[in-house]
Amino acid sequence: MNTDHDDRANLEPCVVGVDYGTLSGRAVVVRVRDGAELGTAEHPYAHAMTGVELLTIDEHTSTDQFAKEIRWNAAYHRLAQAL
Structure with a gap:
């Protein structure tokens, strides 16, 4: 973390959505102000949960x-x- 200045003044509220699916876990970060999608990620499970x-x-x-x-x-x- 850079301690020379405070970046918190530039931050906007965001929400994180997480989906624990049967084959992978997925996440999305969305800016509250306009609904813009800022990032996504998917992590396939080593052993799929299908049928469990x-x-x-x-x-x-x-x-x-x-x-x-x-x-x-x-x-x-x-x-x-x-x-």
């Missing part, structure tokens, strides 16, 4: 709820393959 299911198990999860969630996920994937 993650279910949350916590102190509120019952065996019946867990089994129901697995059945619904399986039904969804069978229907999605037909589309």
